[in-house]
Amino acid sequence: MRLALEAMATRFELLIAEEGDPHRLRAIGQEALAEIERAEELWSRFRPTSEIAWVNAGAGGRPVRVGPETLRLLLDCARFAELTDGAFDPTVGPLLRLWGVGRADPPDRPDAAGIARARELVGMQRVEIDPGARTVRLPRKGMELDLGSIGKGAAIDRATEALQAQGIGSALLQGGTSSVRVIGAAPGGQPWCVGWRVPGTEAPVPVTLQGSLSSLAVSAPHGRQVESGGEAWGHVVDPRAGRPTAAGSALVCGQSAAACDALSTAVLVLGEAGPRLVGERFPGWRAERRLGAALGAASGR
Numbered sequence: 475m476r477l478a479l480e481a482m483a484t485r486f487e488l489l490i491a492e493e494g495d496p497h498r499l500r501a502i503g504q505e506a507l508a509e510i511e512r513a514e515e516l517w518s519r520f521r522p523t524s525e526i527a528w529v530n531a532g533a534g535g536r537p538v539r540v541g542p543e544t545l546r547l548l549l550d551c552a553r554f555a556e557l558t559d560g561a562f563d564p565t566v567g568p569l570l571r572l573w574g575v576g577r578a579d580p581p582d583r584p585d586a587a588g589i590a591r592a593r594e595l596v597g598m599q600r601v602e603i604d605p606g607a608r609t610v611r612l613p614r615k616g617m618e619l620d621l622g623s624i625g626k627g628a629a630i631d632r633a634t635e636a637l638q639a640q641g642i643g644s645a646l647l648q649g650g651t652s653s654v655r656v657i658g659a660a661p662g663g664q665p666w667c668v669g670w671r672v673p674g675t676e677a678p679v680p681v682t683l684q685g686s687l688s689s690l691a692v693s694a695p696h697g698r699q700v701e702s703g704g705e706a707w708g709h710v711v712d713p714r715a716g717r718p719t720a721a722g723s724a725l726v727c728g729q730s731a732a733a734c735d736a737l738s739t740a741v742l743v744l745g746e747a748g749p750r751l752v753g754e755r756f757p758g759w760r761a762e763r764r765l766g767a768a769l770g771a772a773s774g775r
Contacts, residue, residue, distance in 0.1 A: 475499040479507040481514050482626055484650035490637070491644040491661050502640045506633040506647075513629035516544055517621045519567075526619050534615030537604065545608050547621070547628055548601070550732065554624070555598035557755050558740035561748070563713035567618040568595040573718060575709045589716040596713050627691055627735030630655045634731075652738075655689040655731040672723045672764045679725075679764075687727045687760060691734035693742040694723040712743045719743050726752060727760040737761065 475490040477500070488507060490499050518524050522531075525544045532538045540548075551564050572592045574580035584592075595616045602611040612618065621628075626649045634655045637645050644658040646666055656666040669678030673694055683690060695710045695718065710719045724741035726734045733756075741748030741761050752761035 475503055477503040477507060479510060481510050482518070482629065482649070484626065486510055486630075486633075486647065486649045488633070489646045490642055491646065492642065502637065502642060505640075506636040509632040509636050510629040510649075513625065513632055516541070517547070517625045517628070519618065519620055526621060529610050529612060530618040533612035533617045535611075537602065537607070537609035537611040539607070539609050542608065545603070545605065545610070547624070547732070548603055548610060548619075549605065550628075551621070551624060551736070552598055552601070552603060554733065554736040554740070558737065558744070558751065560597070560599075560714050561712070561740035561743040562623065562736045563596060563598050564619050564621050564624065565596050565598050565601065565612075565617060566711055566713040567620040568592040568616060569711045569713060569716055570620065570709070572716075573711055575711070593713075593716045596716075623693075623739040624732050624736045626650070627653050627655075627689070627731035627733070630689075630731040649731075652692045653690070653731050653735055654683065656683045657688070659684065670723070670725050673721070675764075681725065681727065683727065686729055686758060689729060689731040689734045690725065690727045691731065691738040692723060692725050693738040695719055695721060695742070710739065710742055714743075720745065722763055722765050724748060724763045725761070728756060729759075 477488045479486045488503050490503055516524055517526050519526050519530055521527055525540045529538045554562050569592045572584050572588055595614055600613060602613060630647055630649055630653055634647055634657055637657060642657060646656045648654045654668055660666045665682045665684035668681050668690060670681050670692060671678040681690060693710060712719055719742050724738045726738040726741060728734050737752055741752060741763050744751060748763050749761040752759055
């Protein structure tokens with residue numbers, strides 16, 4: 475049974491790889507994909523009624539009460555930010571805006587003073603989370619949360635958990651070309667195998683997903699690059715340095731799509747040190763970084 479959904483500015487595709495009543499399988503698949511839509515309603519900063527949009531709108535003001543799912547995800551964000559030494563940081567929005575990511579009218583290359591001002595609004599450690607009161611507060615006006623580097627994976631986790639709750643034992647769910655989670659084995663009892671295409675290379679790298687390595691995420695600055703004044707740079711910005719990352723591609727395989735999303739971003743930001751950090755702090759997980767085609771970029775300058 476194959477199903478698809480357009481959400482979170484990407485295409486999600488679900489394959490339920492087992493036999494059974496097609497009406498039942500379709501209903502189960504549709505309910506699982508509905509979890510992705512619900513995640514978007516909760517966490518998209520572009521939806522004014524989402525809980526993340528409420529938190530952003532209240533920046534510099536009083537704490538904002540959120541639901542348990544949002545609270546749990548933000549606590550995970552804080553943990554991943556700490557474990558990656560700040561390389562993953564969902565408060566990076568002011569820097570993304572500064573570099574023109576997502577803007578129709580990209581600005582000139584920012585100067586050092588502008589980068590310094592934006593960095594004052596970045597830092598997951600600044601976010602005030604009160605688990606008991608279930609509130610979140612951004613202490614400075616201009617701060618914002620952007621869950622783009624973890625939200626898609628978290629939505630995939632929700633959907634696959636819904637599939638498992640209905641007894642599905644073999645399935646693959648992917649979001650775009652960068653996030654995958656599998657259940658069980660592929661048809662024929664073989665491990666699932668997906669291809670990791672590094673920008674600028676011809677043949678994809680085969681990646682096996684099975685057992686505890688059931689999820690995969692890839693981060694790369696290609697595909698959504700910003701062009702301005704004869705320069706180009708990617709959409710992934712190092713929250714610590716305030717500058718776009720160098721070209722390349724990072725892959726992480728592990729137990730949850732959300733964690734893989736966050737960690738693949740961190741590996742891309744950290745460069746050569748990224749895979750080693752994941753290996754030390756997430757034993758048994760797989761992390762790789764490979765160089766790809768260069769951007770005509772501002773990164774590293």
